[in-house]
Amino acid sequence: MEYHKFDIVALQDIYDSMVEIEDEKTPQLAEKAFNDGVDVLKIIDALTKGINSVGDKFEAMECFLPELIIAAGIMDEAMKFLRPELEKKKLFVGTSGTIVIANLQGDIHDIGRNIATVMLKASGFIVHDLGHDVKPDVIIDKAVEFNADVIGLSSLLTTSLPYSKDTIKLLQDRGLRDRFKVVMGGAAVTPDYCRDVQADGYAKDAAQGVRVISSLLSGK
Amino acid sequence: MKLFKTASKLGKEYDLKFDKDIIVTADDKMADAVFEGGMRLALEMGMLSQSTQRVIQFEESELRLALKVAPKEMILGIGKDARTMRARTFGDGHPMTVCGGPPGTPLPEELFLPVMMSYAKEPLIDIIIPGSLTRIEGMDVRTNGPLEIRANRQEMIWVREALERSGRPGMHIYAAGESSATELGTLAICNERYMRISDSHMIPVLSELKTDNARLSRVMTGLEYPAFTTSLIDPIIGGFGGGPTGAALVLTAAILLSTAAYGVDMHCLHPIHNKYISVSTKEGMWVDSIVGRAFARNAPLALLADAWTTAGAGTAEILYETAALAVAQEASALNTDALGATNGVYPNCSGLEARFFADVIHAVFNQKMTPEEANQLVLKLFEKYKHGFEQPNYGLPFTEIYDPHKIMPKQEWLDIYHRVKNEVAEIGVEFIT
Numbered sequence: 001m002e003y004h005k006f007d008i009v010a011l012q013d014i015y016d017s018m019v020e021i022e023d024e025k026t027p028q029l030a031e032k033a034f035n036d037g038v039d040v041l042k043i044i045d046a047l048t049k050g051i052n053s054v055g056d057k058f059e060a061m062e063c064f065l066p067e068l069i070i071a072a073g074i075m076d077e078a079m080k081f082l083r084p085e086l087e088k089k090k091l092f093v094g095t096s097g098t099i100v101i102a103n104l105q106g107d108i109h110d111i112g113r114n115i116a117t118v119m120l121k122a123s124g125f126i127v128h129d130l131g132h133d134v135k136p137d138v139i140i141d142k143a144v145e146f147n148a149d150v151i152g153l154s155s156l157l158t159t160s161l162p163y164s165k166d167t168i169k170l171l172q173d174r175g176l177r178d179r180f181k182v183v184m185g186g187a188a189v190t191p192d193y194c195r196d197v198q199a200d201g202y203a204k205d206a207a208q209g210v211r212v213i214s215s216l217l218s219g220k
Numbered sequence: 221m222k223l224f225k226t227a228s229k230l231g232k233e234y235d236l237k238f239d240k241d242i243i244v245t246a247d248d249k250m251a252d253a254v255f256e257g258g259m260r261l262a263l264e265m266g267m268l269s270q271s272t273q274r275v276i277q278f279e280e281s282e283l284r285l286a287l288k289v290a291p292k293e294m295i296l297g298i299g300k301d302a303r304t305m306r307a308r309t310f311g312d313g314h315p316m317t318v319c320g321g322p323p324g325t326p327l328p329e330e331l332f333l334p335v336m337m338s339y340a341k342e343p344l345i346d347i348i349i350p351g352s353l354t355r356i357e358g359m360d361v362r363t364n365g366p367l368e369i370r371a372n373r374q375e376m377i378w379v380r381e382a383l384e385r386s387g388r389p390g391m392h393i394y395a396a397g398e399s400s401a402t403e404l405g406t407l408a409i410c411n412e413r414y415m416r417i418s419d420s421h422m423i424p425v426l427s428e429l430k431t432d433n434a435r436l437s438r439v440m441t442g443l444e445y446p447a448f449t450t451s452l453i454d455p456i457i458g459g460f461g462g463g464p465t466g467a468a469l470v471l472t473a474a475i476l477l478s479t480a481a482y483g484v485d486m487h488c489l490h491p492i493h494n495k496y497i498s499v500s501t502k503e504g505m506w507v508d509s510i511v512g513r514a515f516a517r518n519a520p521l522a523l524l525a526d527a528w529t530t531a532g533a534g535t536a537e538i539l540y541e542t543a544a545l546a547v548a549q550e551a552s553a554l555n556t557d558a559l560g561a562t563n564g565v566y567p568n569c570s571g572l573e574a575r576f577f578a579d580v581i582h583a584v585f586n587q588k589m590t591p592e593e594a595n596q597l598v599l600k601l602f603e604k605y606k607h608g609f610e611q612p613n614y615g616l617p618f619t620e621i622y623d624p625h626k627i628m629p630k631q632e633w634l635d636i637y638h639r640v641k642n643e644v645a646e647i648g649v650e651f652i653t
Binding site for chain 2: 165
């Protein structure tokens with residue numbers, strides 16, 4: 001885990017508290033720092049670096065999925081009062097991109113998708129989690145509705161994989177294929193399968209998913 | 221979150237600890253604590269039905285009664301090919317029942333029969349588990365689609381043919397119907413032409429401690445069509461139960477709940493590492509070991525541990541992983557639910573690595589290896605394959621390691637087998653053959 005150091009004590013406290021996943025204390029520290037006049041963007045930066053460090057700990061099995069979810073909740077809680085301040089001052093915090101994510105039709109295995117959702121959120125993406133057993137047309141309708149950049153498809157079942165073909169075919173039929181990047185992951189997915197169905201990216205796990213999507217959206 | 225909090229609380233209360241240097245445990249006190257903690261977790265959490273959002277709750281007396289009436293010994297298969305599956309205890313004088321086959325691994329249609337024959341031909345394999353068909357006559361098999369029926373039936377026809385052609389027509393088919401993830405496929409094979417009542421089918425517990433009407437329909441199927449049944453439990457290490465100790469508690473609770481709610485005859489244990497998937501991680505083998513010891517001491521059941529490896533057939537790595545899993549499972553009073561090469565993703569599998577698994581099992585049993593000796597051996601073996609978690613060697617497809625017509629391993633693959641067998645013998649495994 002990369003440990004970040006801050007010049008301002010209040011920011012260090014926020015970061016350390018997030019890394020320790022102190023769900024009540026961290027938003028309080030963030031609010032106090034803001035009330036004491038610390039720049040709102042710097043507070044958000046400390047929180048973001050903190051949640052990224054929690055993601056690193058999860059990868060190293062130093063913390064577990066529920067703690068990752070709690071950390072994402074801490075971020076949401078802190079943003080409840082920081083976001084209005086941003087809007088008031090007409091400041092803008094850029095997001096890394098917007099993703100709709102779903103388990104393919106027939107697949108009800110949530111955990112991999114849950115992990116990916118939390119790690120993507122922790123990395124600054126706006127994620128709309130559509131749940132499990134989602135039909136191709138629903139995935140596409142939601143991607144359009146949320147103006148997504150990426151469609152994430154997950155499957156543990158080999159027998160649900162063919163629905164990824166349907167999703168991509170439907171995107172083509174509707175003339176939407178170029179509008180979205182399609183990234184696939186889950187235990188049943190292989191790089192070869194992704195190539196065969198002409199998905200844009202393959203992720204063997206959630207952490208790689210973050211890297212692949214970041215790379216696709218930055219055009220690298 | 222309730223699961224995490226409860227498992228964490230119980231882990232602290234019982235002082236459960238995972239030590240990365242003790243993979244095969246001999247710690248009776250901790251094993252008993254895992255059993256009691258798992259019982260409390262099962263009572264507190266129950267089993268959530270995703271279909272109704274109702275929690276299926278049990279009294280402790282109901283769970284203990286279910287344990288009492290669960291079979292401790294059963295004859296699987298027919299005639300000369302029948303084998304006894306046991307709820308194992310330490311020092312009971314019986315080695316594990318060895319299951320062979322590529323569990324649920326997608327196999328190409330044209331290779332399904334020869335791959336299954338490669339397992340059926342191995343004399344040390346007691347029962348067989350099928351791979352899965354993801355295409356039938358060139359068409360994709362889809363969840364809830366009509367081809368699930370066709371695929372499941374064809375799977376059974378070919379597995380039966382593989383057994384007949386290998387002279388073992390009565391062998392038990394474990395977890396029949398791997399080509400379908402739904403109750404549709406199970407119902408489709410409830411016929412003597414496909415799944416006999418001397419075979420078994422699998423009923424998963426959804427992670428963690430959940431079920432739904434599709435799973436419960438399989439339970440009903442099992443009651444009406446009296447084939448044997450087995451649970452499938454995949455606690456995620458690092459997931460909602462927490463780390464290795466939490467996963468051990470969740471696995472224990474799931475075994476208890478599925479014994480009562482599903483009435484299964486056997487259980488398939490499959491702890492999944494949140495990053496590397498494989499059971500051959502230190503965490504995965506420890507979870508199996510402590511839970512195996514917990515049940516052997518407190519409430520013996522027929523527990524079959526999955527042995528999923530990162531590496532694929534045709535590599536030395538898969539044999540090191542195989543040896544470690546076999547040693548750990550045999551020394552923890554478990555049976556096995558087969559070796560899943562490449563975590564069941566690629567069809568890079570064959571009967572030869574299953575032969576090696578059985579070779580190691582029989583050696584460990586015959587030399588009466590203690591858990592402490594087994595642990596030292598597993599730690600040595602782990603050093604030989606740990607690099608593969610980051611840089612997997614997925615090996616080679618069946619046709620490159622076997623002659624698919626003669627169903628015989630090619631010389632290069634045999635050479636690797638003999639070389640690794642010699643290496644493993646040098647570090648303490650006294651092979652019989």
